[in-house]
Amino acid sequence: MKKIWVIDDDQAIRWVLDKALQKAGMQPRCFERVGDLWQALQAERPDVLVTDIRMPDISGLELLRQVKQQYPDLNVIVMTAYTDLDSTVSAFQEGAFDYLVKPFDINEALALIARAVEQAGQNTASTDASASMVDNDSVEKMMSKSSSRAMQDIFRAIGRLAPSKVTVLITGESGTGKELIARALHKHGVRAHKPFVALNAAAIPKDLLEAELFGHERGAFTGASHLRRGRFEEANGGTLFLDEIGDMPLDLQTRLLRVLAEGSFYRIGGTQPVNVDVRIIAATHQPLETRVAQGSFREDLFHRLNVIRLRVPPLRERKEDIPRLVRHFLQLSADGLGVPAKRLSPEAMQVLQDFDFPGNVRQLENFCHWLTVMSPANVIGKPDLPPELLGSLKSDHLPGHLLLVDSKSPANFLSSGETAQPLNKTFSNDGNAESMRLADNTSSMVSSMSKPTSEGWLPLLEKEVLRQLALGTSGIMDNLTAEFEKAVLTTTLGYCKGHRTEAANRLGIGRNTVTRKLKLLGFDDE
Structure with missing residues (x-):
């Protein structure tokens, strides 16, 4: 049995990985403190080490550096909830096999650990780079x-x-x-x-x-x-x-x-x-x-x-980045003008997340500069947004091709003549008062729905794939998979009135998987 060692000060993470690794036929051993890990390393060596990046006694990057100095062939996977560029690059520069972003899907974690086991003894990460060159600009x-x-x-x-x-x-x-x-x-x-x-x-x-x-x-x-x-x-x-x-x-x-x-x-x-x-x-x-x-x-x-x-x-494929980028650009603009940074109301932020941004991040930055200069309020509401954004609002269009229809208007999924109800994409835990906010007619959603088309949706998918191939687009599989998951998750949660456990059961996946995917898609508040 392959020996997998896990060090993390979070007892829940240790417990989950311990049970999952045992079920996968591996031999896990978990540590809470670095001292106990070093003592164990004197007697034996694991096939793979999984370490958290932030611990009370030593950072995971420093532990990685020390481990690679003494055991250069040991594959080390770094876990982190802080997905910034500096941590990622530093981990690879210090010789990490790969890194795992929290919260993670347990099946993805097991797959990564299995890959590290297969390559055990073959240090594929470059370790001859110079010291971490962090730039704070x-x-x-x-x-x-x-x-x-x-x-x-x-x-x-x-x-x-x-x-x-x-x-x-x-x-x-x-x-x-x-x-x-x-x-x-x-x-x-x-x-x-x-x-x-x-x-x-x-x-x-x-x-x-x-x-x-x-x-x-x-x-x-x-x-x-x-x-x-x-x-x-x-x-x-x-x-x-x-x-x-x-x-x-x-x-x-x-x-x-x-x-x-x-x-x-x-x-x-x-x-x-x-x-x-x-x-x-x-x-x-x-x-x-x-x-x-x-x-x-x-x-x-x-x-x-x-x-x-x-x-x-493009920014339209990673809209979960928009809230953080908006806050960054608003702060950057405010610092340049010597004024307090402004904030966006949830309604204004939703408009930004629904916009396709043909000019991508540069256009978003320009919008934030415009808002800093032109908006009279410290909290920017929907009416304060630039004309280009307000002009883009259409009642018959929803990002991700999601249509929520009331009982008086049976849905033809592909019909441009139907009026869709906008979805305010804020989901939280089951059963509390903030579980879900939908547009006015949520209660009558999907009371009657017709079939999308007589031919089904596969011919439309084939046409979209051919269109992207003709444009020379790369990463088609990942892009379409993300759009598919977005549509399925948001539609199911809308149908289940925001109850994640019910939605997970209807979808046939775990509730934690629903939570993780929603966070990746940018539907959870920070």
């Missing part, structure tokens, strides 16, 4: 406000990729924060003490872009009165971030490919090669595969850049 603070599963995957990737020099391609819509991801990769890596140089290929005219990248010699062309170093030289030893790489002209793509292959280039008008050691991080909002097929992007350059790809999800 607004970039890191903004990223730390993201607790969605999609962004946690990004944080994991940053932790694994930061110590290396591998080329990274970041994709995502405009305004999602691709440059922030690039800066985090640089700041948490071994090149953090070297320059981070950014260049937007779409913002510089074609005639100037070559000189910006590679520099020029004195007299290379009219007006070149002195030698100028390009961005590659400025980034030597550090990171060069090439934003909107899909807009780079074909002739410059050829030069860039040679630099990536050979590590050297010639300045414009130069005769001597310039050698550089630069890590390339590229970003684009365009589907490069489509541009390759159209002949506007070199296929060999695409494969050279596409070593590791990170997709930054």
